[in-house]
Amino acid sequence: MEIRHLKYFLAVSKLGSFTKASEELFVTQPTLSHQMRQLESELGCELLDRSSRTIRLTGAGEIFAAYANRIIREIEDGKLAIQGYHGLQVGNVVIGAISAFTNNLLPPILADFSKLYPGIKVKLIELPTGEMQRKIRDGDISFGLGYGPVSTEMIESEELFREDLMLIVSKSHVFAKLPFISLNEVATSKLALLSVEYLSRRLIDMAFLEMMTKPNITMEMNSIDAILETIGDSDLSTIMTKRMMVNHKKLVAIAIKPEISRTVAIFKRENTNLSPAAEVLKNMLVTKYKQDPKKRKSNMPNA
Numbered sequence: 001m002e003i004r005h006l007k008y009f010l011a012v013s014k015l016g017s018f019t020k021a022s023e024e025l026f027v028t029q030p031t032l033s034h035q036m037r038q039l040e041s042e043l044g045c046e047l048l049d050r051s052s053r054t055i056r057l058t059g060a061g062e063i064f065a066a067y068a069n070r071i072i073r074e075i076e077d078g079k080l081a082i083q084g085y086h087g088l089q090v091g092n093v094v095i096g097a098i099s100a101f102t103n104n105l106l107p108p109i110l111a112d113f114s115k116l117y118p119g120i121k122v123k124l125i126e127l128p129t130g131e132m133q134r135k136i137r138d139g140d141i142s143f144g145l146g147y148g149p150v151s152t153e154m155i156e157s158e159e160l161f162r163e164d165l166m167l168i169v170s171k172s173h174v175f176a177k178l179p180f181i182s183l184n185e186v187a188t189s190k191l192a193l194l195s196v197e198y199l200s201r202r203l204i205d206m207a208f209l210e211m212m213t214k215p216n217i218t219m220e221m222n223s224i225d226a227i228l229e230t231i232g233d234s235d236l237s238t239i240m241t242k243r244m245m246v247n248h249k250k251l252v253a254i255a256i257k258p259e260i261s262r263t264v265a266i267f268k269r270e271n272t273n274l275s276p277a278a279e280v281l282k283n284m285l286v287t288k289y290k291q292d293p294k295k296r297k298s299n300m301p302n303a
Contacts, residue, residue: 003075005039006068008032009047013065014138016054073139080275093278094123096132096144099224101264104243106145109284120277129199136269142278145285147199148263157265161291165200165260166253168228168245169237173252180255183211192219192227192236200262204239207260264289 011021012032022029040047047061057065079091097106102124110122127135129146136144137154150157167186169175175189187208194201208215219236221227227238232250239260242253266282268274274282 001039001042003072005035006072008035009039010065010068010072012036012048012055013057013061016056018055076139088117088277088280089119091119091275091277092121092123093275093281094125094141095278095281096125096127096135096141096146098129098132098146099126100147100241100244101145102126104246105285105289109281109288113281113284117277117280122281128197133267136267139269142274143266143268143282145264145266148265150267154270155267156270157267158286158290160264160266160286160289162261162263163241163243165204165239165256165262166242167237167256168231168240168242168251168253170232170234170250171252173235173237175237175254176252178254180257182257183207183260184213186237186239186256187211187213187215189237190216190218190235192221192231192238193217194224194227194240195220195222197222200240203260203262207258 008021008025008027011025012018015021015024018029018032022032025032036048043060043064045060046058047064049056049058049061082091106124110124113120113122125132125135125141127144129144130152132141132144132146133150133152133155135141137152148157148159167175167181167189169189175181175185193204196202196205204215219227219230221230224240224244227240228245228248228251230236231238232248239256241262245251245253266285268282273279
């Protein structure tokens with residue numbers, strides 16, 4: 001029995017599919033299936049129930065999964081200890097972040113980290129908040145940067161700052177020169193919004209619902225940049241943070257009253273220690289971006 005057998009088995013049991021597991025592990029499906037048969041042959045029992053479309057663990061598989069997880073965690077802890085012993089000269093860190101942070105908040109931190117610790121390899125995975133929290137819980141990534149609150153068990157969060165959603169319009173829009181705008185007035189404009197799987201969209205929908213106002217949503221997209229490019233050449237408007245429009249010179253942001261705020265936070269697995277390298281990277285984010293609640297402003301800290 002080899003470590004790869006355990007990793008392959010845990011991937012199949014987690015994803016419930018040989019196809020999905022083979023894609024995640026970057027191995028062919030026949031190879032993965034053969035490795036699982038080898039493992040079952042060595043143990044003398046079937047670990048996986050293959051009788052339905054979704055692969056499930058047998059009773060023996062349920063028992064073995066607990067031990068396999070424990071072994072993999074011990075090995076990873078050993079790797080982390082070696083990282084610390086080498087004084088951050090070698091190692092790997094895998095982190096997650098939502099798309100809103102991969103192009104402005106994280107790049108300067110990652111650049112500084114690379115200069116300070118050139119031997120540490122960093123892998124950044126762009127994920128929705130919910131999926132990111134699940135991957136943290138499963139131990140696939142060290143920590144993540146996203147919007148709170150926590151929606152998954154076994155995850156803890158540390159708030160960095162809060163930022164307000166604003167009405168974003170083109171410079172030629174009828175609202176462009178307003179210092180602020182009411183939510184009722186926003187509802188009269190033609191809106192292009194992110195689709196409903198985004199947390200910010202759910203916050204927007206809730207804000208309109210609380211005001212008992214129905215917004216005029218004429219367009220929905222799942223791309224921030226696509227929305228911003230579209231409204232730059234039209235009479236459409238959108239609701240996002242000012243930070244999103246930093247590279248779009250045709251746009252202006254208008255404060256909304258009452259405010260619609262959201263929390264930016266770092267997520268990690270509950271009651272576990274990060275590797276030395278991941279801890280340093282997390283602390284760099286905290287040092288640069290965390291706001292004192294007593295001095296909190298509506299806008300995010302400078303990136």
